[in-house]
Amino acid sequence: DAGVIQSPRHEVTEMGQEVTLRCKPISGHDYLFWYRQTMMRGLELLIYFNNNVPIDDSGMPEDRFSAKMPNASFSTLKIQPSEPRDSAVYFCASSANVRGVNTEAFFGQGTRLTVV
Amino acid sequence: DQQVKQNSPSLSVQEGRISILNCDYTNSMFDYFLWYKKYPAEGPTFLISISSIKDKNEDGRFTVFLNKSAKHLSLHIVPSQPGDSAVYFCAADSNSGNTPLVFGKGTRLSVIA
Numbered sequence: 742d743a744g745v746i747q748s749p750r751h752e753v754t755e756m757g758q759e760v761t762l763r764c765k766p767i768s769g770h771d772y773l774f775w776y777r778q779t780m781m782r783g784l785e786l787l788i789y790f791n792n793n794v795p796i797d798d799s800g801m802p803e804d805r806f807s808a809k810m811p812n813a814s815f816s817t818l819k820i821q822p823s824e825p826r827d828s829a830v831y832f833c834a835s836s837a838n839v840r841g842v843n844t845e846a847f848f849g850q851g852t853r854l855t856v857v
Numbered sequence: 858d859q860q861v862k863q864n865s866p867s868l869s870v871q872e873g874r875i876s877i878l879n880c881d882y883t884n885s886m887f888d889y890f891l892w893y894k895k896y897p898a899e900g901p902t903f904l905i906s907i908s909s910i911k912d913k914n915e916d917g918r919f920t921v922f923l924n925k926s927a928k929h930l931s932l933h934i935v936p937s938q939p940g941d942s943a944v945y946f947c948a949a950d951s952n953s954g955n956t957p958l959v960f961g962k963g964t965r966l967s968v969i970a
Contacts, residue, residue: 774957774958776960783863783946783960783961783962783963784946784961784963785960786957786958786960789957797957832900832901834900845891845958846957847903848901848902849900850898850899850900851898851899851900
């Protein structure tokens with residue numbers, strides 16, 4: 742397996758524009774997580790899915806953020822409209838629930854978002 | 858409120874010496890702890906873990922110690938190598954709840970040759 746794949750690797754956009762980040766989890770993993778990394782907060786969980794269903798989105802900072810997982814192999818994180826304070830590295834991760842015990846999460850390479 | 862705390866944002870160590878990275882947690886439900894390593898422009902990668910039923914887990918140069926009464930764990934790297942220079946994230950999990958990993962803010966380790 743190629744691991745968790747995120748696209749794009751880098752995104753520079755103007756304030757007010759819509760941004761869509763994409764993620765392909767590892768095949769067979771039934772948990773998918775979106776994290777955001779900033780200097781101030783470190784790695785913070787935004788939302789996670791189990792079997793394509795959103796379980797907890799309490800980490801999503803505002804209504805401008807939304808995430809979907811239409812099938813087991815694809816998820817998107819959308820920011821509309823984007824603001825400069827959204828600039829960060831966004832990571833997608835996936836894990837498998839093996840016999841009721843979560844395995845460690847595997848991370849993608851991240852999308853570095855810059856909103857100017 | 859941070860449930861997992863890494864109070865040292867950075868650490869510098871001479872090559873060949875021991876690196877000790879510390880992590881504290883507040884949630885008593887956490888029963889599984891992990892360390893991730895992150896190089897620039899890459900995603901975090903799993904390094905080593907420990908279950909709450911143990912107080913030590915060793916893997917080559919890396920050892921994680923867990924002190925449940927103090928809600929404290931540490932990662933020891935001996936001997937430190939320049940390639941160990943990275944950001945290290947402590948993470949905690951509650952297997953009973955199937956909840957996501959909770960990460961600390963990370964500690965940037967610099968191993969100086």
